Amino acid sequence: MGVAGSPASAVSSKRFLFLFSDTGGGHRASAQAVKDEMARLYGDAAVVEMVDIFVEMRRWPFDRFPELYPVAVGLNGIPWHVGYHLSDTMPMVRLLSGAVWPYVGPSLCRLLEQHPSDVMVSFHGVPNAALLFARRKMMLRNPFAIVTLDLVSVHAGWFTPGAHLYIVPTEAARQRALRAGVTAKRIRVIGMPTRRSFVEIRDMTQTEARDRLGLPQDRPIVLMIGGGEGMGPLVPVVREIAGCRPDAHLVVIAGRNQALYNALRALDVPVPLRVEGFVTNIAVWMRAADVLVTKAGPNTLAEAFIVGLPLVLYAAIPGQEEGNILHVVENHAGVWTPRPRAAADAVMDLLAHPAQRSAMAACSQALARPYATEEIARHLWDLRR
Numbered sequence: 001m002g003v004a005g006s007p008a009s010a011v012s013s014k015r016f017l018f019l020f021s022d023t024g025g026g027h028r029a030s031a032q033a034v035k036d037e038m039a040r041l042y043g044d045a046a047v048v049e050m051v052d053i054f055v056e057m058r059r060w061p062f063d064r065f066p067e068l069y070p071v072a073v074g075l076n077g078i079p080w081h082v083g084y085h086l087s088d089t090m091p092m093v094r095l096l097s098g099a100v101w102p103y104v105g106p107s108l109c110r111l112l113e114q115h116p117s118d119v120m121v122s123f124h125g126v127p128n129a130a131l132l133f134a135r136r137k138m139m140l141r142n143p144f145a146i147v148t149l150d151l152v153s154v155h156a157g158w159f160t161p162g163a164h165l166y167i168v169p170t171e172a173a174r175q176r177a178l179r180a181g182v183t184a185k186r187i188r189v190i191g192m193p194t195r196r197s198f199v200e201i202r203d204m205t206q207t208e209a210r211d212r213l214g215l216p217q218d219r220p221i222v223l224m225i226g227g228g229e230g231m232g233p234l235v236p237v238v239r240e241i242a243g244c245r246p247d248a249h250l251v252v253i254a255g256r257n258q259a260l261y262n263a264l265r266a267l268d269v270p271v272p273l274r275v276e277g278f279v280t281n282i283a284v285w286m287r288a289a290d291v292l293v294t295k296a297g298p299n300t301l302a303e304a305f306i307v308g309l310p311l312v313l314y315a316a317i318p319g320q321e322e323g324n325i326l327h328v329v330e331n332h333a334g335v336w337t338p339r340p341r342a343a344a345d346a347v348m349d350l351l352a353h354p355a356q357r358s359a360m361a362a363c364s365q366a367l368a369r370p371y372a373t374e375e376i377a378r379h380l381w382d383l384r385r
């Protein structure tokens with residue numbers, strides 16, 4: 001493999017341990033994006049191992065987190081909301097992590113022993129305090145970085161002091177880190193990691209993207225996504241939008257949610273509707289679209305900013321995604337429409353007013369950080385013992 005970053009060709013390889021979990025689609029997508037970028041920049045010199053920390057710890061119920069997460073989050077679910085806010089202080093993070101430590105500590109230490117690394121990176125907010133306990137117990141001295149994956153309302157768990165580097169996507173996130181007690185010199189405001197395909201897609205025209213996907217050229221495309229797990233009331237949203245009979249082609253990406261996929265395929269609506277399951281070429285789908293109706297997931301938003309899509313936010317996970325709504329709305333990149341009827345009205349409005357749509361698209365693009373992944377990869381590479 002070619003080495004794009006010249007310094008790497010002269011130095012020996014480095015092992016990176018990327019800790020993530022499949023709780024939602026975003027942690028894996030982000031870790032994979034940085035891994036791919038390290039391969040592009042440093043070739044075989046960067047040896048990156050990706051580990052689902054909860055699954056590999058093999059401690060119930062943590063090892064079931066990927067399956068339980070979509071159920072536990074249950075959009076607008078009060079228990080998640082309350083739990084999120086109650087635990088969102090540093091004393092609570094330490095207390096809870098300390099409480100589970102006797103149970104998970106040995107497994108976590110075993111996991112770190114089995115995956116030795118020169119640089120350890122966390123792409124998850126939950127395990128960081130426990131990881132810091134484990135590092136102290138094992139006297140690990142290798143650099144530890146945390147790549148934060150929420151835009152604004154970042155949970156305190158991401159900012160447990162003690163890591164060498166905290167990479168955050170926005171100034172609002174930096175302020176949260178400072179309030180949590182992280183030293184200013186350890187924080188870098190860079191952006192969300194997104195896949196390289198979102199940089200490359202800027203060379204593709206909308207016409208080409210539609211050709212590639214077999215989508216029509218003669219009408220606007222309204223794309224709908226509920227994150228990796230197809231969360232939120234997408235069926236009523238689709239029904240409401242279709243019921244308005246827009247002169248548009250609707251596309252829904254159901255992600256890994258098979259029940260949603262089946263329900264959408266069974267819908268009888270008066271406008272053209274394409275339903276997809278989990279796709280690996282989201283960048284092309286976004287490039288083909290004129291409007292994105294989405295859950296306020298941080299990764300999907302960061303991707304949509306790069307493509308410059310006007311946004312209709314139909315749902316947000318309580319707690320961690322609430323700040324994303326403000327980020328989008330205050331920057332005029334989109335609207336917040338938590339009811340299906342309001343989402344349909346917003347879509348109809350944008351379809352009827354191309355100038356308004358273009359202005360919103362420009363505001364969305366103004367929030368883009370297309371080269372964040374490259375910068376993150378370079379910062380991680382530069383971490384030394």
Ligand code: UDP
Nearest residue numbers: 024025026029227228278279297298299300
């Ligand atoms: N995604 C994907 N294929 C799909 C659906 C989603 O690659 O079919 C990706 C999407 O591009 C984004 C991530 O999954 O990178 C979703 O992350 P987000 O933070 O928006 O929501 P989450 O799924 O983590 O709740």
